[in-house]
Amino acid sequence: MTKRKMLAGPYLVWAAGFIILPLFMILLYGFTSEDGGFTFSNIAAIADPIHLSALGQSIVIAAGSTVISLLVSYPLAYILSKRTSGKTSTVIMMFILPMWINFMLRVLALQMILANTGILNGILGFFGLEPLHILYSRKAILIGMTYDYLPFMILPLYNAMCKIDRDLVDAAADLGAGRFIIFSKVILPLSMPGVISGIIMVFIPSISEFAIADILGGSKILLIGNVIEQEFNLTNNWNLGSGLSLVLMLFIFGSMAVMNKTDADQEGQLLW
Amino acid sequence: MQAKELIHLENISKSFDGELVLDELDLTIRENEFLTLLGPSGCGKSTTLRILGGFILPDKGRVIFDGQDITNTPPNKRNLNTVFQKYSLFPHMNVEDNIAFGLRIAGKSDAYIKDKIKYALKLVNLDGFEKRSPLLLSGGQQQRIAIARAIVNEPRVLLLDEPLGALDLKLRQDMQYELIRLKNELGITFVYVTHDQEEALTMSDTVVVMNQGYIQQMGTPEDIYNEPENAFVADFIGDSNIIDGIMIRDRKVEILGVTFDCVDTGFGEYKPVDVVIRPEDVVLLDPGKGSMDGVVSHIIFKGVHYEMEVTAGGFDWLVQSTVGHPVGTPVGIWVDPYNIQIMNKPESDDEKAVGVEE
Numbered sequence: 237m238t239k240r241k242m243l244a245g246p247y248l249v250w251a252a253g254f255i256i257l258p259l260f261m262i263l264l265y266g267f268t269s270e271d272g273g274f275t276f277s278n279i280a281a282i283a284d285p286i287h288l289s290a291l292g293q294s295i296v297i298a299a300g301s302t303v304i305s306l307l308v309s310y311p312l313a314y315i316l317s318k319r320t321s322g323k324t325s326t327v328i329m330m331f332i333l334p335m336w337i338n339f340m341l342r343v344l345a346l347q348m349i350l351a352n353t354g355i356l357n358g359i360l361g362f363f364g365l366e367p368l369h370i371l372y373s374r375k376a377i378l379i380g381m382t383y384d385y386l387p388f389m390i391l392p393l394y395n396a397m398c399k400i401d402r403d404l405v406d407a408a409a410d411l412g413a414g415r416f417i418i419f420s421k422v423i424l425p426l427s428m429p430g431v432i433s434g435i436i437m438v439f440i441p442s443i444s445e446f447a448i449a450d451i452l453g454g455s456k457i458l459l460i461g462n463v464i465e466q467e468f469n470l471t472n473n474w475n476l477g478s479g480l481s482l483v484l485m486l487f488i489f490g491s492m493a494v495m496n497k498t499d500a501d502q503e504g505q506l507l508w
Numbered sequence: 509m510q511a512k513e514l515i516h517l518e519n520i521s522k523s524f525d526g527e528l529v530l531d532e533l534d535l536t537i538r539e540n541e542f543l544t545l546l547g548p549s550g551c552g553k554s555t556t557l558r559i560l561g562g563f564i565l566p567d568k569g570r571v572i573f574d575g576q577d578i579t580n581t582p583p584n585k586r587n588l589n590t591v592f593q594k595y596s597l598f599p600h601m602n603v604e605d606n607i608a609f610g611l612r613i614a615g616k617s618d619a620y621i622k623d624k625i626k627y628a629l630k631l632v633n634l635d636g637f638e639k640r641s642p643l644l645l646s647g648g649q650q651q652r653i654a655i656a657r658a659i660v661n662e663p664r665v666l667l668l669d670e671p672l673g674a675l676d677l678k679l680r681q682d683m684q685y686e687l688i689r690l691k692n693e694l695g696i697t698f699v700y701v702t703h704d705q706e707e708a709l710t711m712s713d714t715v716v717v718m719n720q721g722y723i724q725q726m727g728t729p730e731d732i733y734n735e736p737e738n739a740f741v742a743d744f745i746g747d748s749n750i751i752d753g754i755m756i757r758d759r760k761v762e763i764l765g766v767t768f769d770c771v772d773t774g775f776g777e778y779k780p781v782d783v784v785i786r787p788e789d790v791v792l793l794d795p796g797k798g799s800m801d802g803v804v805s806h807i808i809f810k811g812v813h814y815e816m817e818v819t820a821g822g823f824d825w826l827v828q829s830t831v832g833h834p835v836g837t838p839v840g841i842w843v844d845p846y847n848i849q850i851m852n853k854p855e856s857d858d859e860k861a862v863g864v865e866e
Contacts, residue, residue: 403596406563409583410590411610411661421609425600 265478278479287463294460298442301381305389305438313390317397332387343451346380372454380448388437396430432495440488460484511538514697520569522555529555531721537699542691544700546708547718553701557667561590588665589658593673595650597642603653604638610661628656648679665697684710705745709733717741749826753783761850764821766800772850782851787828789847798840804833
């Protein structure tokens with residue numbers, strides 16, 4: 237073994253101990269019953285109406301927060317990418333700054349803002365408006381997820397748009413394209429790698445999310461992440477938890493495969 | 509006989525961040541003319557072209573196109589097309605879609621577009637490239653596609669921004685002839701921007717030498733070459749030996765390991781510099797009698813003089829002399845101290861390519 241290869245040693249140990257082994261364990265648990273015999277029942281358990289509805293809820297909420305993030309981030313990233321002044325980095329920083337604060341603190345802060353007697357309703361009440369009942373609903377989870385994962389959408393979009401050569405925009409204008417055609421024929425297709433990266437970066441953590449649903453959903457809304465978490469922590473049924481994890485993993489792989497088919501630059505692949 | 513005036517840039521001024529790039533520039537471009545804007549980087553030639561294309565608005569002055577003021581007309585409404593320096597082909601479209609881009613916006617019929625693509629590809633010698641991706645083409649091929657994409661729109665003026673800058677020497681020379689042929693076949697006006705004096709002299713009907721936002725001289729290539737109006741033009745146009753040197757101290761410069769006397773002062777000690785020696789100022793003596801010895805490696809008879817290449821100190825010196833020496837002759841090289849020009853190292857590659865004096 238050369239010295240160069242030796243340097244990879246620690247990473248191999250890391251990968252073996254913290255990636256390969258756990259995955260193998262999940263596979264093992266997922267395909268065995270509690271008495272150790274081989275079974276498909278943990279996988280098939282996804283067909284259980286409760287699990288199926290949890291998966292459905294997860295998909296709907298994850299898709300929702302992904303779409304909202306995309307709609308909010310795209311114009312912002314586009315505007316920022318066109319500017320060259322120093323203010324751009326300040327704005328980007330403002331969106332990234334919350335990521336430096338502990339995830340749990342952010343969610344708990346949102347809980348306080350959205351609560352029935354919380355800050356938001358306090359402000360609304362001050363203006364004589366009806367209070368909103370957002371907390372412990374699907375809306376609250378959606379808001380929480382969007383808020384938490386928004387930076388993961390903005391950054392790849394911004395990067396992709398910064399990579400678009402300004403000359404291409406000039407070339408399109410030179411050939412007679414107005415603003416709309418420049419956007420639809422040049423900017424949009426060339427920013428697709430960023431769109432796809434952003435979707436992957438937001439959708440994957442969203443779909444397996446359970447902490448936000450716990451705190452902002454008040455355990456009223458059961459996502460697939462909650463189901464899996466409960467199987468491990470409450471019911472102590474690691475086999476079922478692993479089986480459902482495998483199904484979720486399979487679902488994520490499936491959606492990534494579809495995404496990557498449309499990702500010409502394969503930029504999204506770097507992310508998983 | 510003067511052709512009809514097509515474009516008039518009227519007292520154009522433009523500054524970027526308080527720095528004046530164009531100062532009261534006045535320029536007339538005639539119909540069917542191959543006009544070249546020639547100058548070192550930062551001379552304002554590209555800015556002039558971008559003002560013509562509509563990508564930059566001038567601070568002052570007007571752009572008149574065929575009698576109409578188009579100063580504030582956006583690029584997509586101008587009857588001219590640009591070939592960009594970096595080709596700027598759309599990477600997400602194939603060759604066909606790139607060429608069809610302008611025609612589709614103009615709402616041409618599919619049959620017309622198909623004919624036009626075929627015609628344009630034939631014109632640039634790339635028949636059958638319709639379905640290729642521009643990303644897989646060589647620089648020269650991309651350049652041709654960029655030209656095809658521009659000319660299918662039948663512009664009255666084609667703007668070319670250093671289109672050959674990124675190509676290798678051989679290809680660049682081939683493309684020069686291609687461009688002349690294209691220009692003759694299309695019968696439209698070419699406005700060409702370059703820092704390469706040879707390109708400018710080879711292709712142009714009119715050369716506009718620019719420096720620091722001003723037009724230094726405008727005329728036919730012959731006029732510019734034979735009767736330069738000032739030192740800048742004289743220095744900019746013509747052949748030179750540009751050699752890396754080290755200024756040892758005042759009046760002493762080391763070139764290729766040999767110390768030469770010169771007359772320049774004030775560069776400091778042991779400072780890397782560019783040394784410029786005109787080919788006609790290199791004097792060939794018997795071996796051992798000059799400052800350094802070399803061997804004639806190339807000779808061409810040029811009419812009034814011989815042009816020789818002398819390999820000495822690892823450098824191929826360009827030498828012009830009325831006395832020719834056969835290839836292989838050992839010679840000594842000597843240069844009059846007054847004929848050695850010392851210049852600070854250029855800031856950019858563009859300047860280096862032409863050896864411009866600040």
